[in-house]
Amino acid sequence: xxxxxxxxxxxxxxxxxxxxxxxxxxxxxxxxxxxxxxxxxxxxxxxxxxxxxxxxxxxxxxxxxxxxxxxxxxxxxxxxxxxxxxxxxxxxxxxxxxxxxxxxxxxxxxxxxxxxxxxxxxxxx
Amino acid sequence: xxxxxxxxxxxxxxxxxxxxxxxxxxxxxxxxxxxxxxxxxxxxxxxxxxxxxxxxxxxxxxxxxxxxxxxxxxxxxxxxxxxxxxxxxxxxxxxxxxxxxxxxxxxxxxxxxxxxxxxxxxxxxxxxxxxxxxxxxxxxxxxxxxxxxxxxxxxxxxxxxxxxxxxxxxxxxxxxxxxxxxxxxxxxxxxxxxxxxxxxxxxxxxxxxxxxxxxxxxxxxxxxxxxxxxxxxxxxxxxxxxxxxxxxxxxxxxxxxxxxxxxxxxxxxxxxxxxxxxxxxxxxxxxxxxxxxxxxxxxxxxxxxxxxxxxxxxxxxxxxxxxxxxxxxxxxxxxxxxxxxxxxxxxxxxxxxxxxxxxxxxxx
Numbered sequence: 001x002x003x004x005x006x007x008x009x010x011x012x013x014x015x016x017x018x019x020x021x022x023x024x025x026x027x028x029x030x031x032x033x034x035x036x037x038x039x040x041x042x043x044x045x046x047x048x049x050x051x052x053x054x055x056x057x058x059x060x061x062x063x064x065x066x067x068x069x070x071x072x073x074x075x076x077x078x079x080x081x082x083x084x085x086x087x088x089x090x091x092x093x094x095x096x097x098x099x100x101x102x103x104x105x106x107x108x109x110x111x112x113x114x115x116x117x118x119x120x121x122x123x124x125x
Numbered sequence: 126x127x128x129x130x131x132x133x134x135x136x137x138x139x140x141x142x143x144x145x146x147x148x149x150x151x152x153x154x155x156x157x158x159x160x161x162x163x164x165x166x167x168x169x170x171x172x173x174x175x176x177x178x179x180x181x182x183x184x185x186x187x188x189x190x191x192x193x194x195x196x197x198x199x200x201x202x203x204x205x206x207x208x209x210x211x212x213x214x215x216x217x218x219x220x221x222x223x224x225x226x227x228x229x230x231x232x233x234x235x236x237x238x239x240x241x242x243x244x245x246x247x248x249x250x251x252x253x254x255x256x257x258x259x260x261x262x263x264x265x266x267x268x269x270x271x272x273x274x275x276x277x278x279x280x281x282x283x284x285x286x287x288x289x290x291x292x293x294x295x296x297x298x299x300x301x302x303x304x305x306x307x308x309x310x311x312x313x314x315x316x317x318x319x320x321x322x323x324x325x326x327x328x329x330x331x332x333x334x335x336x337x338x339x340x341x342x343x344x345x346x347x348x349x350x351x352x353x354x355x356x357x358x359x360x361x362x363x364x365x366x367x368x369x370x371x372x373x374x375x376x377x378x379x380x381x382x383x384x385x386x387x388x389x390x391x392x393x394x395x396x397x398x399x400x401x402x403x404x405x406x407x408x409x410x411x412x413x414x415x416x417x418x419x420x421x422x423x424x425x426x427x428x429x430x431x432x433x434x435x436x437x438x439x440x441x442x443x444x445x446x447x448x449x450x451x452x453x454x455x456x457x458x459x460x461x462x463x464x465x466x467x468x469x470x471x472x473x474x475x476x477x478x479x480x481x482x483x484x485x486x487x488x489x
Contacts, residue, residue, distance in 0.1 A: 036163050040419045
């Protein structure tokens with residue numbers, strides 16, 4: 001199972017990468033593998049303000065719908081419309097082309113509450 | 126203990142599912158694979174080539190005796206007596222109100238011998254119903270526990286069969302053959318639940334894994350119940366427990382072709398004849414979303430164009446072939462007309478949809 005070292009993770013199987021105060025969020029390789037066959041993704045609106053833990057997006061497979069939560073609070077600045085038109089990219093490239101949304105972080109310290117790669121690996125094994 | 130839980134029944138093909146990395150789930154109290162790799166891939170394999178499914182969880186009954194045909198005619202909706210030896214038919218078991226207990230395939234093995242394949246969720250109930258109405262001259266046996274079953278579906282199914290059997294051809298459509306392959310006796314039926322050509326094979330439980338592996342070697346892709354559901358729904362085959370239930374009659378479900386009202390009396394016939402005369406008030410309609418959107422699922426509300434509730438989906442999915450949401454729902458007859466504009470409610474969103482002629486997908 002692929003768990004990139006440089007990312008942070010949530011207990012709900014989202015990953016987060018950081019560039020200044022902009023964070024990119026997606027779902028992990030473990031999550032896409034469990035879901036399989038992602039056929040639909042519902043993205044938030046650009047400009048939407050979200051709090052840490054808010055239900056921000058939905059990823060759906062043939063069999064199930066999975067809620068995606070904001071790992072940190074902030075304002076949505078970009079959404080992945082490519083994933084919207086071809087949801088299977090979340091399965092094939094969960095950490096790259098399968099990113100879901102980007103936020104401008106409100107409170108940087110919220111990142112400290114997230115899991116590192118080792119902790120996430122411990123969670124899923 | 127089976128892979129999906131301690132209280133679930135294991136299929137005789139369980140070891141194959143483990144070997145192939147099947148994702149096991151609870152289906153009707155059985156531990157069964159919902160997929161191996163991907164529902165979409167498995168669906169496509171059946172539509173384009175051939176797939177093999179474990180159907181060992183289904184029930185297999187054998188009925189024999191001088192009066193077998195007429196006895197079955199008194200309990201099933203279709204004309205059992207009209208079957209020639211080797212022939213099979215889709216038929217239904219109804220209660221006195223004409224409601225559906227189960228839908229099944231009945232095969233005539235001989236003048237006085239019949240073979241029935243019933244749904245996994247209803248095996249015990251069906252047997253109790255039939256056995257409780259047995260007449261002295263008829264024997265009925267539930268051989269489900271000792272049998273395994275598999276379905277090979279897709280345009281390459283005849284080729285797969287030929288490879289596995291050293292050159293044999295399948296029986297004709299809807300027919301059954303008792304065949305000896307490599308010295309082992311199996312029942313081969315040219316039927317299926319996917320809308321493609323194919324066959325179902327039934328054998329002793331101990332031989333199931335062998336035949337399953339042979340079909341894979343012969344070119345069939347292993348497929349799980351997830352693909353089985355998307356395939357059958359694309360061709361509008363109903364699922365008992367979802368689209369069919371004791372609260373609806375076969376006529377409301379659009380299965381009048383399997384109901385012989387002009388022949389022998391059977392349990393439920395009077396109610397069905399009356400309903401046919403008066404006309405049904407609701408019909409199981411095929412509903413297709415007009416634009417891409419979230420998958421629609423069983424339980425989603427169906428609204429008319431004005432936003433009033435017209436029904437609820439009894440089945441729903443994203444069609445892998447059509448790439449839009451499809452579903453079935455009982456609607457008032459006026460609403461169930463092809464072309465009627467509807468909306469399907471999914472998590473607060475209303476997806477535009479319409480009633481279409483069945484099936485959603487026509488085999489290429």
